[in-house]
Amino acid sequence: MTTLAADREIESLMALHPKGFDLSLDRISRLLERLGNPQDHLPPVIHIAGTNGKGSCAAFSRALLEAAGHLVHVHTSPHLVNWHERYRLAAEGGGRLVDDDVFAETIARVAKANEGQTITVFEILTAVTFLLFSEHPAEAAVIEVGLGGRFDATNVIDRPAVSVIMPVSLDHEAYLGDRVELIAAEKAGIIKRGCPVVIGAQESDTALQVLIETAERLDCPTFVYGQDFLAFEENGRMVYQDEDGLMDLPPPRLPGRHQFANAAAAIAAVKAAGFEISHRAAEKAMATVAWPGRMQKLPQGRLTDLAPKGADIWLDGGHNPGAGIVVAEALAEQEEKNPRPLFLIAGMINTKDQAGYFRAFKGLVRHVYTVPVSLSEAGVPNDELAVRATEAGLSAEPVSSVANALMLLRDSWDGQPPRILIGGSLYLAGAVLAENGTPPT
Known part of the structure; x- marks a missing residue:
């Protein structure tokens, strides 16, 4: 179209x-x-x-x-x-x-x-x-x-x-x-x-x-x-x-x-x-029922091909503490059914409670990669967002893009195929779907 x-x-x-x-x-x-x-x-x-x-x-x-x-x-x-x-x-x-x-x-x-x-x-x-x-x-x-x-x-x-x-x-x-x-x-x-x-x-x-x-x-x-x-x-x-x-x-x-x-x-x-x-x-x-960008299993595409082989990748645009809680609960259910190490790739904008969002994932996520939100002028710089994640009790580091986070994880992780959540912003979710070549239809 x-x-x-x-x-x-x-x-x-x-x-x-x-x-x-x-x-x-x-x-x-x-x-x-x-x-x-x-x-x-x-x-x-x-x-x-x-x-x-x-x-x-x-x-x-x-x-x-x-x-x-x-x-x-x-x-x-x-x-x-x-x-x-x-x-x-x-x-x-x-x-x-x-x-x-x-x-x-x-x-x-x-x-x-x-x-x-x-x-x-x-x-x-x-x-x-x-x-x-x-x-x-x-x-x-x-x-x-x-x-x-x-x-x-x-x-x-x-x-x-x-x-x-x-x-x-x-x-x-x-x-x-x-x-x-x-x-x-x-x-x-x-x-x-x-x-x-x-x-x-x-x-x-x-x-x-x-x-x-x-x-x-x-x-x-x-x-x-x-x-x-x-x-x-x-x-x-x-x-x-x-x-x-x-x-x-x-x-x-x-x-x-x-x-x-x-x-x-x-x-x-x-x-x-x-x-x-x-x-x-x-x-x-x-x-x-279908609702793109909300706990959506990310289909095969240009981005997912960069991830560790066999990774289970999810995309969610939820961006406030309430959304963080329900997404964390959904991932905890996934963990019960099929245990895998969980990693979070997050980008957020500055009008949201970033630490409140991250707190929902304490004890669940092994490591957070924070990335810029390119589609919004209000995006939180990735280094600042990593500080917010650390303040919420998570292990975190800034990375320049979702693609680089996926490649970094692929190159550094040699255990069981991980579960990966990309989340924190609808702007980020949209950018990921576009870059992956899988926009909503």
Whole structure:
């Protein structure tokens, strides 16, 4: 797929408008009005917020709906390699990433409608989502929040079929506040009066209380993980339970125990949105779900060919302490099933709690290679990141690139084929997939 036309349009936007976030709904509301308010002409919307697990919930929701035979649009952010990944348009046999010509033409129309007014690039690209999704037929739309909830550009949807709040923890404190209850209140901003709400597994009782109180105040039918639905492992299977009974399902294709709870939230959300999910459809969804860059087993490619022979290589873009914990738990499960020495290749950006991320791997990782994050101006220098890893109790050294880290490990390690996690940043995950020659499709 050529990306030149859309990339040129986005580059011209970057030159004119801010790249970051400016949390307000005024600008995008004004722009959408000029476009005929396409957000009011969407199929039933599953709107997903949260600190961690949003993307997994979106992936499970898409898999469930498609397995049940529905046509589904999906919007996620950020992308890993190409902007097109943010827009998956409904198609028979499964959604497809937006065609480059269609994408470029839609960006140009939205930019023209904006008439040079002050706006962020994210807001323009969110308006592109609504225009694309309103102009192409589908039976459902899964839309992931970009940042926060209350003032996120996606939060112009007046009547979502369901609002989903995935686990809430500290992240983006500069925008959302430095206490978990403040962040929960921002995420709860996507809850709309009388519309169903699904609350995923929460680490914090404080966050859970804020979410439940918001939903109750707005008279929303509310479904809470651990109270109204849940999932658990039994005999190597995943059992999903809600008021309708039990579903005995294969374990999700996405690795890690946390994916049981993410899958459960998606099942509850799709049902709350008014869709019937048969046992057969749920089985198929668990077996086919895909979410690149999140505990993804890295396929063969230009980078993996540099690793020690027989190495088991995983890629994960999780970048905060909460993500570090669930990834470490997933790797600990791998260790129980198939023991191997574990090494971490990490790159991070300076807005994240680096030591908090690394602490999750204490006692699990033998050694950390820290690398630069080339795709972000906010990347932490690799020598500074090695200090953060050392402060968290890990053995660490800076290396100039992921490729060099893999070759260094190949040349210095002569034991059992290792397990390698490349992680700490979605920017790093995207760069690795591009360099490996295996971008998302």
